[in-house]
Amino acid sequence: MPLAITQFQDDLPQTDDFKSIVLNKTPLIDVRAPVEFAQGAFSSATNLPLMNDEERQKVGLCYKQQGNEAAVKLGHQLVSESAREPRVNAWAEFMQANPEALLYCFRGGMRSKIAQQWLQDSGNEIVRLKGGYKAFRRFLIDYLESIPSLLVENNIKPIVLAGRTGSGKTIVIHQLENAIDLEGLAHHRGSAFGRHATPQPTQIDFENELAMTLMRFLETKPNHIVLEDEGRNIGSVNFSKEFFEAIKSGDRVVVNTPMAERVEITLDEYVIQAQHEYSNIEAWSDFMNAAFLRIQKRMGGERYKRVKQAFDTALNEQAQTGSIELHKVWIEILLAEYYDPMYDYQMQKNEHNVCFSGSIKEVVDFLSSK
Known part of the structure; x- marks a missing residue:
């Protein structure tokens, strides 16, 4: 069976209203790896990673050696259906407890977009931070x-x-x-x-x-x-x-x-x-x-x-x-x-x-x- 690469909708919502996030203490889902979260995060954020540290390291190495397309494929192989389900469930449970929650990765790019799409596919719409952690920081x-x-x-x-x-x-x-x-x-x-x-x-x-x-x-x-x-x-x-x-x-x-x-x-x-x-x-x-x-x-x-x-x-x-x-x-x-x-x-x-x-x-x- 060919590997299923995530297909994105064109209208996945984003926001960069960072001041509102601060003033409202908006709950955030940080989908970066635990090692990244430990280096710096936000007090209203909970780390629910798309990839663990080992998976992130492998994908990063692949990106440097073979480019973006190969890295995306490897990421999907590592986070297969069996690994994906509990992660999506964890995000969905957080959203149920925090309906106003937003989602981000480091630059607001592929990782948060994948998580956002997976949630959308499971019937849970969430907004991601435009520019991600880096822009908010x-x-x-x-x-x-x-x-x-x-x-x-x-x-x-x-x-x-x-x-x-x-x-x-x-x-x-x-x-x-x-x-x-x-x-x-x-x-x-x-x-x-x-x-x-x-x-x-x-x-x-x-x-x-x-x-x-x-x-x-x-x-x-x-x-x-x-x-x-x-x-x-x-x-x-x-x-x-x-x-x-x-x-x-x-x-x-x-x-x-x-x-x-x-x-x-x-x-x-x-x-x-x-x-x-x-x-x-x-x-x-x-x-x-x-x-x-x-x-x-x-x-x-x-x-x-x-x-x-x-x-x-x-x-x-x-x-x-x-x-x-x-x-x-x-x-x-x-x-x-x-x-x-x-x-x-x-x-x-x-x-x-x-x-x-x-x-x-x-x-x-x-x-x-x-």
């Missing part, structure tokens, strides 16, 4: 690059939320409507000890999500945007120079929190919450010890020794009694003798206008009233 990057000018054109004032480590800046951010949690998007707490047990997004995924978050935010027509005082890098992801300079250009609002409260906040984030992320306390301890080693040189030998001794003592106490109280000792040393001097230096080095300072509640009240 380009749209988001262009939007990110436009943020500095958009802030100026729309008279949106960036406000930078500053404060010492443990002062509760993230607590403030989560209580504000006109704020974006950059650390949340980066899945990192923004310090040497800030890594979570689960990985950060790829740089591509971070940029995609940042662009979409900002687009939805700016659609609300805010008069200001509050962002936590960050460096250009948050863990393994980073901002472009132009974007970073734009969001850092605003006035500072400083959260002033007493040391005892800062210790409690840090204990909750870096000990209680962090330990819950790991399968056991030994895994958390290994992570913490590695983090201490990363800052050992900057801390200096004597200070590093004291912090590590306090940490080891607290860990032993927790193992024996279940109490986490002694963790406050090394936390306070770290805050007072390592992070505070760095904060003071940065504040003196970069002279920005401070328009308000106060407690967590006072800062929330001030920013909420703007």
